[in-house]
Amino acid sequence: VTFGDDRGQAGLVPGNPDAPAFRGIEPDRGVIWLSNAAYPAVAHLAGPRGRVLARTPGGPDNPMLEYRLGRGRVVVLGWRLSRLYFHAPAGCRARFEQLLRNTLADLAAAPPSEPPPGDPPRPARRPALQGPLSEGDGGPGSVPAVPAAEWEALSLAIDDLRGTFGARYPRGDEFRRRLDGLRAAACDAAAFRALRDEALLANPLLDFDRLLLVKRGAGKLGLPMNYQGNSSLDPAGYDNEIAVLSPVRPDGALTTLHRPEGGRFVGDVDLHFDADRLLFSTTVAGGRWRIFEAGTNGAAPRQIPLIDEPDVDNYDACYLPDGRIIFTSTAPFTGVPCVRGSAHVANLYLRGTDGRIRRLTVEQDHDWCPTVLSDGRVLYQRWEYADLPHAFSRILLHMNPDGTGQMEYYGSNSYWPASMFYAKPLPGRPSRFVAIVGGHHEQPRMGDLVLFDVSRGRFETEGAVQRIPGRGRPVEPIALDLPIAQTWPKFLHPHPLGGATNSPGAGKYFLVSCQPSPGAPWGIWLADVFDNLVPVREMPGYALLEPVPLRAVPRPPVIADRVDTNRADAEVMLADVYAGPGLRGIARGTVKALRIFTYHFAYQGMGGEPDAPGLDGPWDVKRVLGTVPVREDGSARFLVPAYTPISIQPLDADGQALQLMRSWFTAMPGETLSCGGCHEPDRKSVV
Numbered sequence: 001v002t003f004g005d006d007r008g009q010a011g012l013v014p015g016n017p018d019a020p021a022f023r024g025i026e027p028d029r030g031v032i033w034l035s036n037a038a039y040p041a042v043a044h045l046a047g048p049r050g051r052v053l054a055r056t057p058g059g060p061d062n063p064m065l066e067y068r069l070g071r072g073r074v075v076v077l078g079w080r081l082s083r084l085y086f087h088a089p090a091g092c093r094a095r096f097e098q099l100l101r102n103t104l105a106d107l108a109a110a111p112p113s114e115p116p117p118g119d120p121p122r123p124a125r126r127p128a129l130q131g132p133l134s135e136g137d138g139g140p141g142s143v144p145a146v147p148a149a150e151w152e153a154l155s156l157a158i159d160d161l162r163g164t165f166g167a168r169y170p171r172g173d174e175f176r177r178r179l180d181g182l183r184a185a186a187c188d189a190a191a192f193r194a195l196r197d198e199a200l201l202a203n204p205l206l207d208f209d210r211l212l213l214v215k216r217g218a219g220k221l222g223l224p225m226n227y228q229g230n231s232s233l234d235p236a237g238y239d240n241e242i243a244v245l246s247p248v249r250p251d252g253a254l255t256t257l258h259r260p261e262g263g264r265f266v267g268d269v270d271l272h273f274d275a276d277r278l279l280f281s282t283t284v285a286g287g288r289w290r291i292f293e294a295g296t297n298g299a300a301p302r303q304i305p306l307i308d309e310p311d312v313d314n315y316d317a318c319y320l321p322d323g324r325i326i327f328t329s330t331a332p333f334t335g336v337p338c339v340r341g342s343a344h345v346a347n348l349y350l351r352g353t354d355g356r357i358r359r360l361t362v363e364q365d366h367d368w369c370p371t372v373l374s375d376g377r378v379l380y381q382r383w384e385y386a387d388l389p390h391a392f393s394r395i396l397l398h399m400n401p402d403g404t405g406q407m408e409y410y411g412s413n414s415y416w417p418a419s420m421f422y423a424k425p426l427p428g429r430p431s432r433f434v435a436i437v438g439g440h441h442e443q444p445r446m447g448d449l450v451l452f453d454v455s456r457g458r459f460e461t462e463g464a465v466q467r468i469p470g471r472g473r474p475v476e477p478i479a480l481d482l483p484i485a486q487t488w489p490k491f492l493h494p495h496p497l498g499g500a501t502n503s504p505g506a507g508k509y510f511l512v513s514c515q516p517s518p519g520a521p522w523g524i525w526l527a528d529v530f531d532n533l534v535p536v537r538e539m540p541g542y543a544l545l546e547p548v549p550l551r552a553v554p555r556p557p558v559i560a561d562r563v564d565t566n567r568a569d570a571e572v573m574l575a576d577v578y579a580g581p582g583l584r585g586i587a588r589g590t591v592k593a594l595r596i597f598t599y600h601f602a603y604q605g606m607g608g609e610p611d612a613p614g615l616d617g618p619w620d621v622k623r624v625l626g627t628v629p630v631r632e633d634g635s636a637r638f639l640v641p642a643y644t645p646i647s648i649q650p651l652d653a654d655g656q657a658l659q660l661m662r663s664w665f666t667a668m669p670g671e672t673l674s675c676g677g678c679h680e681p682d683r684k685s686v687v
Contacts, residue, residue, distance in 0.1 A: 010035040012054035020106035029487045034096045146192045156530040164505045168204040175199040200534045205497040210550035211248045216240035223444035230315040231344040235283035236263045268316045275552040281315035289313035307331045318370045320401050321555040325351045326370045335604035337619035360403035362645050362666045364601045373425050376556040387618045387662045392418040392440040402561040403668045414460045416477035427498035428506040431455040434494045439483045447484045449491040469531035489516045493546045511547040564670025569639045573674040576634035582678025595649040596625045642669040
């Protein structure tokens with residue numbers, strides 16, 4: 001995969017991971033990454049004769065070959081290396097250096113090996129869920145073996161279900177005995193997977209009869225790119241519907257709940273807590289995006305009155321516990337700056353039960369995927385790169401439903417993850433969530449299934465519990481533009497299984513849309529933390545997306561509003577400007593004042609790299625609002641206008657800036673907003 005002449009993403013797939021050249025190098029889902037997408041990459045070789053030591057993650061190219069030369073050997077690795085590689089991520093450089101050390105040591109110590117008479121057949125890429133074969137990985141005529149990792153994964157899951165649910169998993173002992181018998185008999189893969197599917201689909205967390213999903217023709221998935229919103233999609237031309245699967249099994253029947261006319265898009269489904277109605281996004285005459293509500297009993301959909309101007313799109317809504325609705329809208333008329341405003345930015349808005357609408361976020365770029373956390377706050381993803389060289393900065397934020405208390409949830413100041421789409425909280429595990437982790441110029445919205453725990457930390461991989469599949473392996477913060485373009489399985493739309501607080505088994509099992517291997521259909525799968533992947537329902541020619549059990553769930557608590565709409569300002573209280581990493585190395589007493597300024601984000605059809613004074617920004621016009629004093633203890637207190645992106649520069653005695661915030665905060669009218677310091681972690685207190 002390349003993106004221009006200097007953005008090749010270099011990776012090797014070892015033909016034999018145990019070969020001397022690859023010892024001590026931990027692959028990432030079978031790929032040894034040697035660079036991210038900003039440095040010269042592996043060249044593409046296709047030698048006439050020789051032993052293939054490694055191939056590329058995709059395509060027909062063999063970048064690492066071994067040849068016999070007289071009484072010795074030659075190993076060829078095509079590599080476009082330049083001085084830029086000095087700045088490549090440390091992990092990539094360490095793998096590259098280890099590869100060179102291993103190869104040189106092997107050439108010096110090992111006797112010549114006879115290469116095959118010609119290029120060997122290119123090894124088939126195994127789906128990631130298969131894992132490396134063991135226990136009888138035989139040659140021609142042998143039955144397909146079961147990887148050791150799959151035996152262990154199923155064993156762990158069955159034991160977990162037995163221990164967690166006891167009598168609610170009545171056949172657990174039987175499944176355990178059958179598994180032991182199959183392994184003793186060295187069964188083939190078909191018999192093993194038949195037992196796996198039977199045992200894991202008996203999970204008591206699948207105790208519902210109907211599953212809501214979106215069925216869409218595989219030829220047009222209707223997924224925006226990771227830097228776009230629904231406004232960038234075609235409004236029509238889809239073969240799609242909201243459907244119900246019952247029973248929730250591979251042979252279950254799919255019935256239509258709603259099919260839009262004229263091939264219009266339907267998706268972004270949000271089921272009400274009572275499971276009697278749902279919200280979804282679709283288009284209307286003229287191609288504009290609107291939000292509709294439909295009953296789950298088949299009642300005809302009705303359009304929700306929102307910002308229904310002819311040049312505004314509204315989509316991706318979610319219910320709040322008190323009956324209000326949060327949705328995204330292009331009403332700000334802001335455009336994504338790096339594409340000259342051609343992509344229309346959507347921010348978050350609140351619709352009250354009385355029909356009144358109020359803006360909640362004021363952003364440079366998109367807000368995506370609002371959802372309600374177990375404590376009643378709202379989780380969403382924000383893309384920002386104001387004054388940043390890092391264009392891939394997507395942060396999970398959370399706020400109160402009235403827009404107050406906007407703050408980081410995961411990923412601030414992080415290079416990884418580049419994106420976290422469809423983040424969902426885990427029932428009964430208030431600090432944990434699951435998200436789809438991908439890149440920037442990446443396959444649209446799809447990616448790895450990653451489990452997080454914010455109690456461990458919120459920076460890069462501090463809170464990354466595991467990738468699924470990936471049990472027992474650390475999640476590396478590999479800063480790639482295209483991290484999953486050539487790896488499988490790929491995932492979309494996770495739904496954690498479980499009930500209310502302290503629900504047994506919660507946080508271990510997930511329904512998710514999955515494409516297990518290249519060319520396979522997108523289906524609904526059951527995934528778990530033990531690395532099992534079980535097909536629940538697939539349909540050739542169609543993608544099955546957005547799985548949600550069609551049943552009522554407890555409502556999160558209602559958080560009372562804290563805004564005062566009679567005011568036009570808010571109060572900011574800064575405890576200690578020196579606290580946190582933002583002013584690391586600046587001596588106390590140096591900061592005398594704060595310059596308060598706002599960004600004026602570019603409108604649709606405006607902005608762009610040729611118009612920016614720096615690389616990838618700063619894009620936006622800055623307007624100084626004023627200067628406020630900083631007390632000797634580092635504290636400050638001041639008023640700011642509401643609904644305004646606020647950024648800060650600490651100033652010294654000469655009025656010169658010591659740092660730049662490189663982000664912004666937005667306060668609601670009448671809000672009192674407090675912070676500990678400059679990028680102070682929320683788990684630390686300022687004393």
